[in-house]
Amino acid sequence: MPAWNQEVEEYVRDGRLVVLGIAQEQHPQRNRLFTQWHEIDWPVLHDPINLMQVTGVPIEVAIDEQGIVRATRVKAETLEQDFINKTFSADGAKPSEPVKAKRPDLAALRRAAEQARSADAWRELGDALVLWEGVAKVDDAIEAYRQAIGIRPDDGDAHFRLGVCYRMRYETEGRQPADFQTAVDHWTSARTINPNQYIWRRRIEQYGPRLTKPYPFYDWVQTARSEIEERAEKPIELNTLPTGSELAQPDRGFDAGAGDVASPDPEGRVFRDTQKMILAEVTVVPPHVKAGETVRVHVSLRPNAARKAHWNNEAEPLRLWIDPPAGFEVQPRLLNAPQGDRPETAEPRRLEFEVRAATGVSGTFKLNAYALYYVCEDAGGTCMFLRQDIPFSVTVDK
């Protein structure tokens, strides 16, 4: 990408070429940081749902003045000779006039979907809602894609895009229970429908086990930030920081060695969080595996705003313990969450671990896990040390 940027800079400056980027990225700020880092100054378009249906990246396509594709395997060395300097319209026909870009008419798309009741029309409405209204209309987009899938259950694009919507909502205050798991489930359905769709696969791998990771997806973020700061610029702020699996190094090994780590509450004597001071949610990625394969488990623990709950950071950190059934391995079995930076904080805490299913088994297996934490009611209110059991299941396919 940076290479292209330098190669085409001169042509763009001279007005001989328009470069248009299309970013396959759910989080626009991450892509903006990326383009800021590489000092890409041509326009980049946001395609969080893979509207373009690209099956891989990068792809460069050279398009002439009439909108005709002239090359799909573009080489920097020959771009000037084979494309920039070349005249393509042999008959000297004048190119048609440019057409001003317009946002789609959402009301018209909705009417069309309701009247036509076709999967395409519903999906098109969903696309327009996600692209042009984003989080504000994410519930409507979810409904539109669900309609599309109701009519055409094997629409992989609709499944993938519906997953994007659920993940998008999960990252907002409007999140509903199981949004992240539902996103992963739909991405998995999409991948099952078309296992060759590279963009869809990567989206699952982003949150999946280290074993199946091709590389750490967002390890460049820190480097980018510091290099941008060295240029005395302010890096684009990320509203969703990459965490856990998004930064994890690929790892082909699985070291389940719990060593001398022991269950911190083996007899279950710590009082349970019956008032749900902390809301826990578990997401398993991928949702099902074959025997001997690994899943990555994301546990989110969030102080319950309705109870004005907050973490007590002047105590031991939050701990999470996982008890796998026989033959299953967990890495690591005991996790500690980082403390907040003030005595009382209410940020969500996310912990991730990996589970390797036993060999030669199939079915749904329950794993027991529990968290121990210090939590307080309201500001200056009562603080408690509590336990919450967080059982979850891993499904092993035959």
Next chain:
Amino acid sequence: MPSGVGTMLNLNLITLACGCVCAVAGSAYAGGYSPRVGEPHPDFVLPDIATGRPVSLSQFRGQKVLLVHFASW
């Protein structure tokens, strides 16, 4: 390093979505980006990642365009 850079996969199948009917009777629904040399590139409208403003391919009619599909992961 972020990739996108590096792995170039084979493109496959049919044309761009954009509301056209791509379903093939009796087979799984399968779309795929497959621009063909000598044929018009399907038009699209997407938001500019920095400004949110709509940008289409057809607004650049009369100019040569290099379309770069990439990722920041």
